Amino acid sequence: MTLTTILAPTLEPVDPARDAADVQAWLAAAPFWEMTDRTPDQVRAYLASVVSDPAQSGWLGRVDGEPAFYVETYAPASLIPADAFDARPGDLGMHLLVAPPAADPVPGFTSAVMAAVMRHCFAQGVDRVVVEPDARNTAILAKNAAAGFRVLGEIDLVTEGHAKRAALSVCSRDDFAASPLGGGEDPFPHLRPDLAEAAHRHLVAKALSELSHERLLAPEPAADLGDGWHRLTAGASTYVFRARVLPLEHWLLDAESIRREGARTHLDVLELVVELQDVLGIPDALLSTYLEELASTLAGAAAKRHGAAATSADLLDASFQEVEAAMTEGHPGFLANNGRIGFSLSDYRAYAPETGARTRLVWVAAAREHAHLALGEGLDERSHLEAALTPDERRVFAERLADRGHDPDGFHFLPVHPWQAEHRLPITFAADVARGDLVPLGRTADEYQPQQSIRTFFNRTRPGAPYVKVALAIQNMGFLRGLSPQYMRDTPAINDWVARLVARDRGFADAGFRVLRERAAVGYTGDVYHATRATNPHRKMLAALWRESPVTLLAEGERLVTMASLLHRDHEGSAYATALVRASGLAPSDWVRAYLRAYLRPLVHALLAHDLAFMPHGENLILVLTDHAVSGAFMKDIGEEVAVLGARALPPGIDRIVHETPGREKALAIFTDVFDGVLRHLSGILDADGVLPADAFWRLVAECLDGYEAEHPDGALGLSGDVDLRAQAFAHSCLNRLQLRNTLQMVDIANQSESLLYAGEMPNPVARV
Structure with missing residues (x-):
């Protein structure tokens, strides 16, 4: 006492x-x-x-x-x-x-x-x-x-x-x-043994499941233990667990059943990776970095359990941003998916999406001769600034520039992540600030909430105002999370082109599918890092873009949730997708049909009718719900992640998104990014909860494809005639293999397809019989 x-x-x-x-x-x-x-x-x-x-x-x-x-x-x-x-x-x-x-x-x-x-x-x-x-x-x-x-x-x-x-x-x-007077309080309350034990068990289960899915591990049946039991030897340890293997080699593993046998019996995901280093092929020089990302993921998992309050049932009536902050898993496929190397504990509390904390962005003025502002169709600099900043902010920023002897008309305004402003602006760009090419202006009045993509912010003060995406030079999930000024030059034009294509095609409208345009982008290139011979991560530290908010685009009775929520289980183990199905009053098959019509069908149409591929993972889709069922979707993150996979003449400046690809590789835009990256996990959740067996789920996927083919008999194989989504098998592209090979840079952004790693072929669960 x-x-x-x-x-x-x-x-x-x-x-x-x-x-x-x-x-x-x-x-x-x-x-x-x-x-x-x-x-x-x-x-x-x-x-x-x-x-x-x-x-x-x-x-x-x-x-x-x-x-x-x-x-x-x-x-x-x-x-x-x-x-x-x-x-x-x-x-x-x-x-x-x-x-x-x-x-x-x-x-x-x-x-x-x-x-x-x-x-x-x-x-x-x-x-x-x-x-x-x-x-x-x-x-x-x-x-x-x-x-x-x-x-x-x-x-x-x-x-x-x-x-x-x-x-x-x-x-x-x-x-x-940490002080003598405050020493009675635990400075790391989330790192309790019970919370860490639960986080370790969850991550060990995910490691065994996902690494087996990628065929890096090959658990053997343990018939002596009973039906469904498996055994895996890892170094000096043996792991036994109960699992079922669903379509797409999805290991539905019972986390509570996992036992570790050997000299050490406690579950520790870091020790598991060390035991498996040779099997996983992790280079010695990068092992410690991967372990640090995994340790950070573990700490984040424990923190999410410590702060968890909302259950999946609670989220049924939660706001868009409350659901956004309640997500606990991160990317469903990657094991080390919350690395965030560079964040301190206080940074985590201030800027991690799952804390739901609000912050204010820091702004700098960037000399026009060393910066560029790209604007979308129908937008000029004045209307852009009116949406991005309040009148008081615009006036005060101009006054601060004038007070320091600068002509405000000679600068662009650029938002900076608060972490970036503290760790990079006064150090990495000290010379630029000192000579007046970058002028710190202070924080905005508007409060922002970080989204699942961590460097994207939603305006909580003015919800209809644009999202803001900024550079953040932390190491996370195989990349330094920068933002390229070079890419920003073309981003609004790319978005306008995609938006026009989607708006003109009734097939998208009928599915309730829309895109959120990135309307403006700014980048600074006056630093010495842009003068070096070779490209480098330091060239991606001062840029930003503004994306439309979906809030003003809703009809009466509609609400928004991140698609990542469909793969969410709360701290009690209850799935949000299951809660939605049951609350909707629909038969599970009808609920899934509605979801596939809003999500899968437009992506298939984009690929087959336009050779257009998005990056449609959970945090890049915002779903529209009506009475707890999916009625539409907004696709976002267009500029950096959209691609045209066939020969097509595009306007100068945006033709960088054209990547001519053979049909079997084009199909991976659906097979890998949709089937394997999203639907595999959702089918496992619904199967595990007794809502809908996985085989029945995949029959509904086949039904969706059949429906599209019936309506587009001449376009079922795409523009090139060689995209077969009903093929017997497809190349098994593996994500963890990429991160394990090089956790600092998983792929070459300029040549992503050549960077991919495959593990043979995967039987297609919707193959023609």
Whole structure:
């Protein structure tokens, strides 16, 4: 039991009439507050001014029910000049006044009060506490240090008409948790043994399932253990588990059945990978990097379980962004799918999609001679900026440029991820900032929520405003998550071309299929990294695009969810897809038919009628639900991931998306990206939950293809006549093999098809009989 627990300090809103006498007596003995000569009436008026001020609050503290201290909390920007401190959203200022000790002071009394005050501040949802005590007040400086405060520097500050030299200091949640006074709290509450054990079991099950699917592992039947049991030897360990193998060699594995036999019996996904290194072919030089991505995935899985609240049933009535933040799995095929190397724990809490946290983007001005702004049809720079920024932001940014001696007309405005602004802008691009080609402008007023794609943000303040996608130089799932200024030049034009094609073809409209255009893009190329001979990741660190929001495109009774939600299981193991089917009141087969009509059919039509292939995984599709059934879909992330797979003349500048491909390889746009990447997992969920057997699911997929062929008898094999989606087998393209081969860069973006790895052929579950 701690001293804080024994003394049990409490805080309540200050009452000026009731508390003025006590506070006046304490101020009389506190010279550093510069209020020793105040009368009770003056103190009462002062407290009343604090209570009436929306930028601050006053709190009376009690110990054992008796008044013992006074606290003020305030918005730092209301007191500390902006040129002295860059206040962030989530900062809270604090002043503390402790009653003078009695004749027999209690040892540790002030420490207990300070700890209680800090917990009170953080309980208000803030990220950092800010203080600015008199630099001569060595006693309070020592107490602040014990609470985890870090001195940023000394500043001149005027408060209540008195000037002082203040020791400006901040304390984050993690700082406090690691401090002597905050040491009673676990700084990593998500890394509990029970949560880690559950995360390990889940990831071991996924490893055994997905690596067996990719034919890297070959579990053997264990008939001695009973029907459905399998055994796999991995180094000095043997793993036994129960599983069924569904179509597309989908291993539906019972995670609770997994046992590890040998000298070590606990389940540890990191140890499993080390045991399997030679089998998996992971290069020695990259093993530690892959393990770090996997360790980060493990930590994220534990954090998601620790913070989990919403069940799949709860999500039935949740908002679009509530569903977005509730996702726990990440990419369903990749094992190490939440690497995010570069993020700290506080970064995770601030920017990971599953936390649902809101943030404000940082903006910089980029000199026009070294930057470009590409705009879609019908959009000019003025209308773009009116959608991207509020009038106040545009005015303030222009004023800040002018105040620094720049002509605002000579710059483009570029949004930057807050992490990028802190870790890259002042260091990687220090020379550009110093010479004035990049000018930091500050944060926006609008709050944004990170999406499943982590570097894309949804505007929570103005939901109809465009999405913003920015560069983020962290290592995640086989790539540094940059954004190419070179690609940004053509992005709006590519989107316009695709949007016109989709809008003119009734086949898409009949399926309720639409695209979300990327309407504007900006990129900076004035840095030295663009002057090097060879391309490099540093060329992809300062660019952004704006994408249409689907919110304004909904009809009455429609709602939005990320398609990733169809593969989501909550912390209790319940599947969201199962909850939707049951809530819809439809027969499971009819629910799946509706989904396939909105998702599979338009993708098949795009490929066969137009040689057009998207990247249609879960986070790139936004589904439209009507009465819990899928009634439409929005395709997004067009500019970077769309491809024309046949010979076609496109306008100059966007012809980079043409990649002439033979028919068997074209078909992989459906076989790999849709059948294997999405439908395989959904069929497994519905089968496991007893909603719809996998064989019946794939019969519905065949029925969807039959329906399309019946309506398009002359186009069933595509424009080239050699795309057979009913072939007996197709090349088994494997994702984890790519990451295991090179976790730093899975594929060459400029030549993706040549980078792919295959594991023979996969029997087609919808092959013609």
